[in-house]
């Protein structure tokens with residue numbers, strides 16, 4: 001899939017933002033007055049910026065409100081509802097904390113659950129797609145949630161939970177790559193089934209329908225060189241998981257660890273899109 | 288709602304004959320023409336006369352080479368447009384309700400004034416049957432020429448999809464695939480019509496007729512030498528010349 005900047009920013013920032021919100025709303029760390037303003041501000045800015053970035057991907061952002069209508073069938077619509085509900089609940093919780101100096105714990109729990117549910121809905125937009133076998137797996141949602149939790153623990157300064165969660169997410173990422181690399185082959189969809197000509201012999205794409213690119217090839221037929229991918233994966237693993245967990249063992253390195261993690265997750269998300277093979281590529285002889 | 292209907296009264300669709308398609312792209316042009324002038328936003332091109340032209344099409348023709356274990360390779364032209372799936376994943380993912388499948392005839396359509404151009408439906412379609420219009424930024428797809436097939440201002444013989452009407456090889460057929468008595472259903476029955484990517488579980492309405500097995504050398508037998516040994520006058524000339 002084409003690694004669109006708007007979607008990379010959206011999934012990274014809103015994932016981290018909602019992860020942070022979940023921790024803050026659980027009272028981890030316990031915050032009051034200016035510290036609360038700063039931390040909740042950071043979480044809202046990240047989650048909000050991510051959601052705004054996602055609208056850049058739309059052909060008609062001015063109609064975005066229509067996306068709230070199909071929650072019964074569409075994960076994208078559910079995500080819109082959950083994100084709004086999470087921000088509203090967290091906003092109320094933060095307002096009570098900052099202006100009235102009271103912690104409404106049940107409201108915080110609700111906001112935390114809604115925040116994580118938002119991340120889950122985002123992950124399901126991708127994981128539901130049978131057409132992208134690499135994404136069509138439970139590990140996609142598990143990884144989105146693990147990264148949100150790890151990032152949330154890190155940004156909220158929960159050093160030990162952060163180390164554990166970051167390492168856990170790293171293992172999960174490794175597993176997702178390891179199994180994901182096989183998933184297109186395992187899906188059983190090939191040029192033979194795509195054309196129905198497989199029983200007659202070896203099928204090869206002879207001539208594309210047109211001499212130039214089209215929407216489909218630009219959007220869904222992105223190929224990363226294997227050598228390239230391996231290098232990027234290694235750098236991303238080091239930045240997103242290794243560096244932050246080592247830094248967290250040292251004092252006063254929280255912001256540095258957070259910066260490395262953010263850079264690493266941005267790379268992971270680039271790979272998440274760029275490496276995902278859409279079966280339509282088969283028709284173009286590109287898989 | 289983008290829930291799929293549990294039942295459609297009819298299943299209108301196309302039957303595409305891979306045996307007779309000659310790969311002329313006439314249906315592509317007919318489709319582009321009709322859909323640029325009729326239902327919905329015109330099917331646009333961007334940078335049409337520039338260095339990087341790109342355009343939206345609802346129907347495209349691929350060509351594949353099939354190499355059997357023995358014998359020469361065969362070239363198969365492969366028209367592809369929306370298959371109007373019964374279990375259309377493109378419909379259920381749509382957040383706005385712009386994508387829907389009609390109960391009365393099973394046609395899958397996009398309501399362009401509701402579409403936000405998120406592109407998720409194009410991701411959900413395994414066949415590459417949906418393209419975002421480069422100018423209008425709304426999702427375009429085959430409408431099964433819904434504005435022709437019921438159009439009483441057109442002469443009766445034109446009330447079929449533009450691609451079907453145009454095809455010089457008769458490789459595209461239109462009809463109700465839920466009616467076992469329809470000509471398209473009988474064609475599918477007789478020729479062993481198949482689904483594309485059945486494992487994707489989309490239950491496509493459109494069917495494809497595989498190329499037929501036959502001795503493709505129709506003319507060669509006629510060109511065999513008829514007489515190995517010359518007879519009559521030719522035999523006399525032959526022996527006379529041989530004696531010289």
Ligand code: SF4
Pocket residue numbers: 368369370371372375376377378395411412413414415416417428489
């Ligand atoms: S072919 Fe693609 S666009 Fe058409 S109904 Fe099936 S899934 Fe949807």
Ligand code: SF4
Pocket residue numbers: 380381382383384385386397401402403404405406407408409426
């Ligand atoms: S691009 Fe339009 S029709 Fe397709 S899923 Fe998005 S809103 Fe629905």
Ligand code: SF4
Pocket residue numbers: 317318319321322345346368369428429430431432448449450451
């Ligand atoms: S039925 Fe109409 S819209 Fe669909 S491919 Fe044929 S000409 Fe194009």
